[in-house]
Amino acid sequence: MRAEPLALKEEIEQSMGLLRRHLDVDTATRRLGELNARIEDPNLWNDAEDAQKIMRERSELEERLGAQKKLESELDDALTLVELGEAEGDEATESEGVAALKALLAEAKRLQLEALLSGEADANDAYLEVHSGAGGTESCDWARMLFRMYARWAERKKFKVEIIEETAGDEAGLKSGTLLIKGHNAYGWAKTESGVHRLVRISPFDSNARRHTSFASVWVYPVVDDRIDIEVNESDCRIDTYRSSGAGGQHVNTTDSAIRITHIPSGIVVACQAERSQHKNRATAWNMLRARLYEKELERREAEANAVAAAKTDIGWGHQIRSYVLQPYQLVKDLRTGHTSGTPDEVLDGELDDFMQASLAQRVEGGGPVQVEDVE
Numbered sequence: 001m002r003a004e005p006l007a008l009k010e011e012i013e014q015s016m017g018l019l020r021r022h023l024d025v026d027t028a029t030r031r032l033g034e035l036n037a038r039i040e041d042p043n044l045w046n047d048a049e050d051a052q053k054i055m056r057e058r059s060e061l062e063e064r065l066g067a068q069k070k071l072e073s074e075l076d077d078a079l080t081l082v083e084l085g086e087a088e089g090d091e092a093t094e095s096e097g098v099a100a101l102k103a104l105l106a107e108a109k110r111l112q113l114e115a116l117l118s119g120e121a122d123a124n125d126a127y128l129e130v131h132s133g134a135g136g137t138e139s140c141d142w143a144r145m146l147f148r149m150y151a152r153w154a155e156r157k158k159f160k161v162e163i164i165e166e167t168a169g170d171e172a173g174l175k176s177g178t179l180l181i182k183g184h185n186a187y188g189w190a191k192t193e194s195g196v197h198r199l200v201r202i203s204p205f206d207s208n209a210r211r212h213t214s215f216a217s218v219w220v221y222p223v224v225d226d227r228i229d230i231e232v233n234e235s236d237c238r239i240d241t242y243r244s245s246g247a248g249g250q251h252v253n254t255t256d257s258a259i260r261i262t263h264i265p266s267g268i269v270v271a272c273q274a275e276r277s278q279h280k281n282r283a284t285a286w287n288m289l290r291a292r293l294y295e296k297e298l299e300r301r302e303a304e305a306n307a308v309a310a311a312k313t314d315i316g317w318g319h320q321i322r323s324y325v326l327q328p329y330q331l332v333k334d335l336r337t338g339h340t341s342g343t344p345d346e347v348l349d350g351e352l353d354d355f356m357q358a359s360l361a362q363r364v365e366g367g368g369p370v371q372v373e374d375v376e
Helices: 005-025 025-039 048-088 092-115 138-157 186-193 279-303 303-311 344-348 352-362
Strands: 126-132 161-169 175-180 193-200 209-221 238-243 260-262 268-272 320-325 329-332
Touching: 005 025, 005 048, 005 092, 025 048, 025 209, 048 092, 048 268, 092 352, 126 138, 126 186, 126 279, 138 161, 138 175, 138 193, 138 209, 138 320, 138 344, 161 268, 175 186, 175 268, 186 209, 186 352, 209 279, 260 279, 268 279, 329 344, 329 352
Parallel strands: 193 320
Antiparallel strands: 126 175, 126 209, 161 175, 193 209, 238 260, 260 268, 320 329
């Protein structure tokens, strides 16, 4: 076999080996058999919550085992094409086999990253908060750009997006905003985005067209579902009501329906103004608080999450995880992985998967953030 297809074969087999070890195919197969046996029990649905948990676990195992088997089968088919083409001197058939191997390698890498999303809450939906830093209108406008960027990313991933809260800036943009991103592994993918994000550009708000640097922070935490029990004492919380803010028209409430809850022991503050009903906003805010408290517990248990939290303390220079330069040149650079993109317009339109994959791969390989020089 020629050098290129042989190298592709070895790389695919290496990725598949990592997948098999991560999944533990023998154990997963036995577990799937146990789940299938339980599903055949006519008394299963007497406990609907337990039944749903079993069905969810079964579906995930079937999907992962099925993907593994499909990779193995398609690898055999692609290698057969390459060998057939080489044996018969048919370059078209050989090229078809090489192309299939390249596609398989990309799929194996994707599945390898998906396999990394096996943390306690990775499969859950996610809340994503954006907060402007110091800098007034410039920073608020940057927060608005980030808010849109993550909404577009979620839409590209076929996730469902809901705006939970928006607090407008005094002149433009956002002081803060919260998105609810719904979809399988939404938190697992988005969790690497927590941190301070830096923008460098010619300011549209500066009549002298000077270059400005702006900062905004992003904070991602998982939605806590019914399987996770988090107790919150109402006596530890201060609840405030206020009028929703927005762009005007029918979306701005004329009553104090928006809710803000401050958890005094931890200092966590959550807010919701998505609904006209104060009752519904209150329920959502309580769910957000439970999610934040749960995420805080995950932080305590995960050393890498603690490092991210420490980097978020100040929304300013020296704490950024990524820089977005629009002038005088075009570059987006992640300061943890060194991954870059020369098309910031595409990144700001939601092309974030490569950055997220680089961060996930870094975590999986056991390495921490590397020392990466920032851009000017």
